[in-house]
Amino acid sequence: MTDYKTLHSKAFVADLHCDTTLLMKRGYDISERHETGHVDIPRLREGGVNLQVFACFLDSDIPENEHVSATDELIDITLAGIETNSADLALCRTAGEARTIVDSGKIAIFVAIENGMALGNELENVARYHERGVRYMTLIHNVSSQWCVSANDTIPSFDGLTDFGCDVVREMNRVGMIVDVSHVHPLGVTKVLEVTTKPIIASHSCAFELCGHPRNLTDEQIRAIADNGGMIGINFHGDFISKRRWAISKSLAEENPAVVEELKGLLFGKYSGEDYEERYKRLAPTIKKWTENIALVNATIEDVVDHIDYFVDLVGAEFVGLGSDFDGIWLPPARLEDCSLMPDLSEALVKRKYSDYDIEKILGGNFLRVFEDVCG
Numbered sequence: 001m002t003d004y005k006t007l008h009s010k011a012f013v014a015d016l017h018c019d020t021t022l023l024m025k026r027g028y029d030i031s032e033r034h035e036t037g038h039v040d041i042p043r044l045r046e047g048g049v050n051l052q053v054f055a056c057f058l059d060s061d062i063p064e065n066e067h068v069s070a071t072d073e074l075i076d077i078t079l080a081g082i083e084t085n086s087a088d089l090a091l092c093r094t095a096g097e098a099r100t101i102v103d104s105g106k107i108a109i110f111v112a113i114e115n116g117m118a119l120g121n122e123l124e125n126v127a128r129y130h131e132r133g134v135r136y137m138t139l140i141h142n143v144s145s146q147w148c149v150s151a152n153d154t155i156p157s158f159d160g161l162t163d164f165g166c167d168v169v170r171e172m173n174r175v176g177m178i179v180d181v182s183h184v185h186p187l188g189v190t191k192v193l194e195v196t197t198k199p200i201i202a203s204h205s206c207a208f209e210l211c212g213h214p215r216n217l218t219d220e221q222i223r224a225i226a227d228n229g230g231m232i233g234i235n236f237h238g239d240f241i242s243k244r245r246w247a248i249s250k251s252l253a254e255e256n257p258a259v260v261e262e263l264k265g266l267l268f269g270k271y272s273g274e275d276y277e278e279r280y281k282r283l284a285p286t287i288k289k290w291t292e293n294i295a296l297v298n299a300t301i302e303d304v305v306d307h308i309d310y311f312v313d314l315v316g317a318e319f320v321g322l323g324s325d326f327d328g329i330w331l332p333p334a335r336l337e338d339c340s341l342m343p344d345l346s347e348a349l350v351k352r353k354y355s356d357y358d359i360e361k362i363l364g365g366n367f368l369r370v371f372e373d374v375c376g
């Protein structure tokens with residue numbers, strides 16, 4: 001049997017999504033190993049992660065006139081984090097740069113924007129963000145914008161993507177920024193695929209057939225993304241990978257909508273300073289109780305691999321990768337509690353009889369292909 005540790009350390013390992021910038025905004029120092037959070041430099045090293053995407057996540061609740069400045073602030077925080085830790089990290093803008101950075105013994109950091117509201121409805125901001133180093137943009141988050149419908153929107157007011165939205169896709173193609181359709185409504189995904197001339201990604205999404213969360217991708221969408229030459233990063237979020245966990249989360253949200261909203265606010269960086277501390281302290285007993293309940297039915301690393309299996313059976317091993325969503329999810333799967341445990345994923349894939357070649361593609365090779373196609 002293949003020695004999974006050797007295989008993992010030889011492979012180019014890429015994680016397509018984490019929200020650690022939100023923690024850094026609250027002063028989290030990524031140079032130290034933490035007991036909390038899911039990503040820091042020591043744990044990225046332990047996990048053999050070669051490329052980590054840092055998503056600059058714009059909360060849709062932020063007032064519209066602050067969308068651009070709030071996004072720039074998150075990019076500033078991410079770039080400053082790279083600069084401060086330049087012995088370990090470097091910004092990658094092309095796949096070639098990523099390989100060079102990794103060959104020099106550092107971790108390549110890929111900067112992304114999560115939520116196209118970041119454009120402030122100005123097309124010129126695509127090129128400006130690209131200039132700042134951003135290489136993928138998720139077109140939307142959990143609330144629809146004026147030009148893109150969210151997967152969570154049950155009554156879309158237009159057919160997925162407006163003419164402006166189509167222009168955004170064309171502009172991203174032109175400047176060399178990857179279009180990310182995670183969080184995008186199926187109608188929008190269809191439109192993106194009609195317009196784009198470049199491969200796209202769903203950076204952190206799973207299979208709807210295995211877990212019927214609206215954020216997950218249908219077989220038709222998975223096939224269409226594969227036909228486009230794109231790829232999909234499997235999200236580690238229990239609600240997306242495990243039916244039983246999703247059922248519990250759904251009932252908690254239905255019974256306690258206000259508390260769940262406030263918890264999401266805490267997770268998504270809506271509150272800061274004393275306000276954050278005060279809310280966190282007040283909700284701590286609830287968080288503890290719910291965490292204990294969810295832990296009883298929590299997802300495991302095997303659920304993640306089930307989704308990988310599903311994608312591979314449907315379209316082949318060329319179109320799947322990893323999009324953990326670390327630091328943007330609550331209670332990650334057992335044996336994948338943080339990024340230091342990534343080698344366990346290689347072990348699980350070896351046990352399921354994947355070839356070394358396929359495992360290397362899944363761990364990062366497929367993403368590098370799309371990164372190179374779109375950004376050089």
Ligand SMILES: [Zn+2]
Nearest residue numbers: 114183204328
């Ligand atoms: Zn997300």
